[in-house]
Amino acid sequence: MPALQALRPRSAQVALAVGFAVAGCLIGTFYHPEPWRPFGPGAYLLTLLIALPLALREKRASGVLVVTAAGFAGYLLLGYQPSLNFWCPTIAFVSVCARERRGRVVRGAVLLAAVIALSGTCGRLPWPVTVVQALIVPAVACVVGLTQRRLAQRNAELRRLTVLLDEQQRQEARRAVLDERFRIARELHDTISQHMTIVTLQTGLAQYTFHSDPAAAHRALGIAATAGRDTLDDLRRLLVVLRTYDLGGATGEQDPSAPIPDDLLAGIDRIPALAERLEAAGLRVVVHFSGARRPLHPGIELCAYRVVQEALTNVAKHSTAHAADVTVDYLDQELRVTVLDEGAPDAAPGAFANTPGSGHGLIGMRERAKIWHGSLTAGARPGGGFQVRLRIPLGEEVASPAPKEDTLRGRTRVQDPDPDSGSGSGQRPTMT
Structure with missing residues (x-):
């Protein structure tokens, strides 16, 4: 199953192959000048054999080129007019140049040039025209294919860089969250620790003197209550600052000299x-x-x-x-x-x-x-x-x-x- 999925062509390639097959059959049916043979069942089958493999040219470019070139050569040798079938081996060669190694590109160029020369010979074109056509068509197809190769490589590099950038952004986001957690932890530690120390000491003193010295226990509880209220005030002030202002502006993009309301900070x-x-x-x-x-x-x-x-x-x-x-x-x-x-x-x-x-x-x-x-x-x-x-x-x-x-x-x-000033006792x- 994975192999079949890998060979599954894209819809655009299927549409291109079907389009060439239908157009080749229609032109052969309604246009068959002398001295070419009339378009018959064999011509229809060969047209389909030449055009439909183009649907697989992204996956099997060299194989598609061989099939289309062989089909087109047989089509010509049987005496049928070239029609649009002329372009099918050329399109397959473009895919070879875009995806295959250099050796296969050279062999594909030779094969395409031979098929184009055969087309010119069967069409009784002057030999200079046949030679030029056999050289120009593979050269232009090669340029187009190499351009596609470079574009594909650049797109692959862009995808790789996009993945790296996305990963870097996720890491930066995680780092920002950790930095914010550390800052909040530092603020909470600095704000609560001192007040809770007083609350702990005073409540312990109140517990110790609850029966022996009720007045001292009462005073200790009052001090603990005051420290608790101060803790709530500092927490409120801290929450406002953390939601609104960057206390560590010097470590980020913000200017550390940016004004912060005095009533929010100790x-x-x-x-x-x-x-x-x-x-x-x-x-x-x-x-x-x-x-x-x-x-x-x-x-x-x-x-x-x-x-x-x-x-x-x-x-x-x-x-x-x-x-x-x-x-x-x-x-x-x-x-x-x-x-x-x-x-x-x-x-x-x-x-x-x-x-x-x-x-x-x-x-x-x-x-x-x-x-x-x-x-x-x-x-x-x-x-x-x-x-x-x-x-x-x-x-x-x-x-x-x-x-x-x-x-x-x-x-x-x-x-x-x-x-x-010289004043004072030191x-x-x-x-x-």
């Missing part, structure tokens, strides 16, 4: 509020600011905030320290953020984690820094504790003077004095 101004929540969970956080405050791109603000959030969450979850220090330095060409903890007094130097972590947080922080062409280093401090440092180049960020003192969520944050101010 910024450096929210770091003190973050410190407040962690203080309620039992981790004392001191926040320092230095340098000339100025508005930065919201993506850079989000990067700094998320790094501080993840670093402080790691301190609360994995470190033996009870306090952490956050420093935000606004330099002329760089934003530098440092988060460090001193470690527990009785901890060995370099001790950091008392519970295992997945390591995804550190990977996410480094990815965020890379998006904005920055760098992030993290490691144990020689004297104990752990340090995370983020550095982001600011380039030509436009600075606008910020007040030396502002209020956020009921607390006052005091800027460091300008180190170049001590870093802290959250008050």
Whole structure:
């Protein structure tokens, strides 16, 4: 069955073969000049033998050429007029040139030239005409066939390239989906991890003190409820951003400086509020600011905030320290953020984690820094504790003077004095 299906001709080839057969029979019936023999049953059979094999010329080009040439030679030798049968071996030879090897093409050209010469001789044409006809017809058919071969090769190459392009597009689509999943996972990790740490710690404290100190349990549950509401707010904000804006624009075709609404993204101004929540969970956080405050791109603000959030969450979850220090330095060409903890007094130097972590947080922080062409280093401090440092180049960020003192969520944050002004005692101010 597969062999029969492979030999099944296309409808266009069948129509061509039937058309030549019908036209040859009709012309032979109504037009038979002297001295050609009258068109009889033998002529009809030979006409069908010459024309109908053309339906298989795409599958068996050389065989079709031999059959049509032999049939046409017998047709001529029996004294019938050439009519349209003249073109059947020529069309078969075109298919030979388009599909067969060079040796078969040469043999086919010789066979076609011999049949054309026989046609001229039987038609009593002058010998120069017969010779020219025997040379020109195979040459023209060969050119047409080779042109078809080149077109077929180009079409095959186009099909191959189309398949490769389609596969590449599918791979790019899969890669885009994976990148989007990684980005969403990073955002969810950075958003939920810190809040859920507070909720876990406070609900554990409430469970522990439920009977012995109901007031403390009540306060712990209130802090956990507040952290839960903050989690919902951040999730809502995150979903809006993921649906509407590309937070990693620097890694794609979008411009990383494209504006993003400030109310959708967390910024450096929210770091003190973050410190407040962690203080309620039992981790004392001191926040320092230095340098000339100025508005930065919201993506850079989000990067700094998320790094501080993840670093402080790691301190609360994995470190033996009870306090952490956050420093935000606004330099002329760089934003530098440092988060460090001193470690527990009785901890060995370099001790950091008392519970295992997945390591995804550190990977996410480094990815965020890379998006904005920055760098992030993290490691144990020689004297104990752990340090995370983020550095982001600011380039030509436009600075606008910020007040030396502002209020956020009921607390006052005091800027460091300008180190170049000569004022101040050199001590870093802290959250008050």
